[in-house]
Amino acid sequence: MTDARPLGADQAAFIAAVRADDAARFALLTERHRRELQVHCYRMLANYEDAQDMTQETFLRAWNKRESFRGHAALRTWLYRIATNACLDLLRKRNDRTPVPSELPDPDSEVPYLQPYPDRMLPADPQESVVARETIELAFIVAVQHLPPRQRAVLILRDILGWPASEAADALGLTVASVTSALQRARVTMREQLPGRRLDWRSPATHELSEDERGAVRSYIETHERNDLDALASLLRDDLRFAMLPDPGTVTTTAKDAVDGWLSGGLFQPGHDDWRGIATTVNRMPAAVLYVRTPGDPEYRLFAVAALHIVDGKIAELTGFDAADKPWLDLPPTL
Known part of the structure; x- marks a missing residue:
């Protein structure tokens, strides 16, 4: 039997391009979906470069x-x-694309392949479910990685994209009962993995940064530029979750211990104490791009991106990324 429903304009144009073997028209019709497909692949893989490759x-x-x-x-x-x-x-092919046990006493596992997603590459339509802030922030992306791949796909198709169970089952070669069961298990795991203060990912979506978030990222940059460690510590919650990827060790730490750890690692010490920063966003989160100038160098050079999750005006989660090897972030290499 054939489906007697009338074709939409996209479908009809696509079928015409296929019948004509028109590669240029085919590319034009599919290319308009690139950004949302890339976000979808990023949710599945937590890695921007992998998402680019899988979109292609x-x-x-x-x-x-x-x-x-x-x-x-x-x-x-x-x-x-x-x-x-x-x-x-x-x-299925990559055994390095699953969370690994933490090397620290903290019982959590880590996602060393996590990469930030540039907001400029998100789909332009703010109403799209694919850009809902709660489902693109790093905490959500990390939590999704703790799901087995098929559960991961089911959760994204059902709870984020809103597909009916029958459609998700057809896409994944599963029964509707299997999809329903996988979704129930995935939701339980997600609630266990997401930090307790996070929003429910199925709540109404938000997109814009709050004044608290904008103020906190400005203050974070200013404390670096002044080398004001007391002020920096005052910006951090005492249950801060901190990671500097790809280094191992996502930890929950006090504000004082976090600053002491940065000092012992050489930051804010001579040679790493002349900072500049600019505010940006990644994963719809406030972020600070930090630049450092070493003695004898006339320029401030790109150092790191710190993605921040702000709660009540304080930094509750800080995920740092080496910025120098991520050209897709489109950051100036020097200031």
């Missing part, structure tokens, strides 16, 4: 499978199915 793999697979598209589902849905399975295939 999605388009390659779509071209190779173009004859299989019959318009029974929206073109967007068909592409999401391909992208999801491309990510699952990658996860």
Whole structure:
């Protein structure tokens, strides 16, 4: 039997491009979905470079499978199915794309392959579920990584994209009962992994930074520029969660211990005490881009990006990334 429903404009144009073997038209119709597909792959993989690769793999697979598209589902849905399975295939091949036990006494496991996502690469439509802030922030992305790959896919398709169980089951080659069971288990794990103060990811989405967040990131930069360690410590909660990736060791620490640890590592000491910073956002989170000038160097050079989660005006979570090897963040190399 064929589906008698009328085709949407996208589906009809796509089928016409396939029948004409028109690669340019095919690329034009699929390219408009690139950003949201890349966010989808990032949620699955927590790594920006992997997400780029799998988005490109999605388009390659779509071209190779173009004859299989019959318009029974929206073109967007068909592409999401391909992208999801491309990510699952990658996860089957890569044993370094799962959380690893912490090397520190903290019982948590870590996601050393986590990379920040530049906000400028998010889809432009703020109403899209794919850019809901609660589901792109780092804590959520890390929590998702603790799910087995198929549970991960089910949670994203069902709870973030809002697919019905039957559609998710069809995309993943599962039964509806299996999808329902996987979703229930995934939700339990997510609530265990997300820090207790985090929002429910199924609550109404927010997008904009608050004044508290904007003020805290400005203060964070200013305390570095003044080398004011007391003021820096006063910005941190006493149950701070801190990580500096890709170094091992996500820890919950006091504000004083965090600052003492940075000092013992050489920061704020001669040679690493001349700072400048700019405010930005990654993963819809406030972030500080830090630059340091060493003796004899006329310029401040890119050092790190600190993504901040702010609670009641204080920094509750700080995830630092080496910024020098992440050209996709499009940051000036010097100030």
